Amino acid sequence: DAGVIQSPRHEVTEMGQEVTLRCKPISGHDYLFWYRQTMMRGLELLIYFNNNVPIDDSGMPEDRFSAKMPNASFSNLKIQPSEPRDSAVYFCASRSDLAGADNEQFFGPGTRLTVL
Amino acid sequence: ILNVEQSPQSLHVQEGDSTNFTCSFPSSNFYALHWYRWETAKSPEALFVMTLNGDEKKKGRISATLNTKEGYSYLYIKGSQPEDSATYLCASHTGTASKLTFGTGTRLQVTL
Numbered sequence: 001d002a003g004v005i006q007s008p009r010h011e012v013t014e015m016g017q018e019v020t021l022r023c024k025p026i027s028g029h030d031y032l033f034w035y036r037q038t039m040m041r042g043l044e045l046l047i048y049f050n051n052n053v054p055i056d057d058s059g060m061p062e063d064r065f066s067a068k069m070p071n072a073s074f075s076n077l078k079i080q081p082s083e084p085r086d087s088a089v090y091f092c093a094s095r096s097d098l099a100g101a102d103n104e105q106f107f108g109p110g111t112r113l114t115v116l
Numbered sequence: 117i118l119n120v121e122q123s124p125q126s127l128h129v130q131e132g133d134s135t136n137f138t139c140s141f142p143s144s145n146f147y148a149l150h151w152y153r154w155e156t157a158k159s160p161e162a163l164f165v166m167t168l169n170g171d172e173k174k175k176g177r178i179s180a181t182l183n184t185k186e187g188y189s190y191l192y193i194k195g196s197q198p199e200d201s202a203t204y205l206c207a208s209h210t211g212t213a214s215k216l217t218f219g220t221g222t223r224l225q226v227t228l
Contacts, residue, residue, distance in 0.1 A: 104150070104165055107160045107161075
């Protein structure tokens, strides 16, 4: 398996533009997580899905952020309109739930977003 | 303890030194404790997933112990090498929630 795939790897955009980040989880994984890494807050969970259904979006900063998982092999995170303070590295991760608590969670390579 | 806390925040050791760091986590409703290694400009890579009190896991020169009753885990690195330089994250998985709560990490720098 190629692991968790994220695109683009780098995104530079101007304030006010819509940004779409994409994630392909590891095939067969039941859970998909979106994280944001910043210097100030470290690694924070934005939202996660189980079997394509959003379970907890309490970490989504505000209405400008939305995430969907239309099928088991794809999720996107949208920011509209983007602001400079959204600049961060966004990680997607996935995990299987076959054996319960001791499954590893695998991270994608991240998307480095810069909003000018 | 309500959150996951790691100490120290950063550590600077010389090649060959052995070192350890601490992760404290909520002991109630414990489910699992994850350790990750995170190199700069890369993604976090899983080291260990620990579930049983008293568990000890080892991978090469790195090992970890777990105390679920008092809510702490130690990560040990024996004979540190420059390639061990990274941020080491721990994450707690509690109750029936499927999400991990991450600590802020211990940044280790190993110099020659």
